[in-house]
Amino acid sequence: MKNYKLDPEEKDILESFEQGKWKPSKDFDKEAKLIRMAAAQTLRKDSRVNIRIATRDLDGLRSRAAEEGIPYQTLMSSILHKYVVGRLVPVKV
DSSP: OOOOOOHHHHHHHHHHTTTOOOOOOHHHHHHHHHHHHHHHHHHOOOOOOOOOHHHHHHHHHHHHHHHHHHHHHHHHHHHHHHTTTTOOOOOOO
């Protein structure tokens, strides 16, 4: 199994799971359906935007996306989403 770096909260969750402290949901099927629906709504991309962007910036985005192995539009969408939800973390270049 791949070794993942876990933050302290994730380590606590894993340890509690491994110690058998988690109990199955009484209505797992219903909860799973709700979670799937929420995930589908979150991942649905149903709006388009057109923007003008400097060629230099677009080239930089394309380069970064290529390094990550993802389409540049996906990278742009991810950056915007992280900004909107307050999770955009600056990276030193």
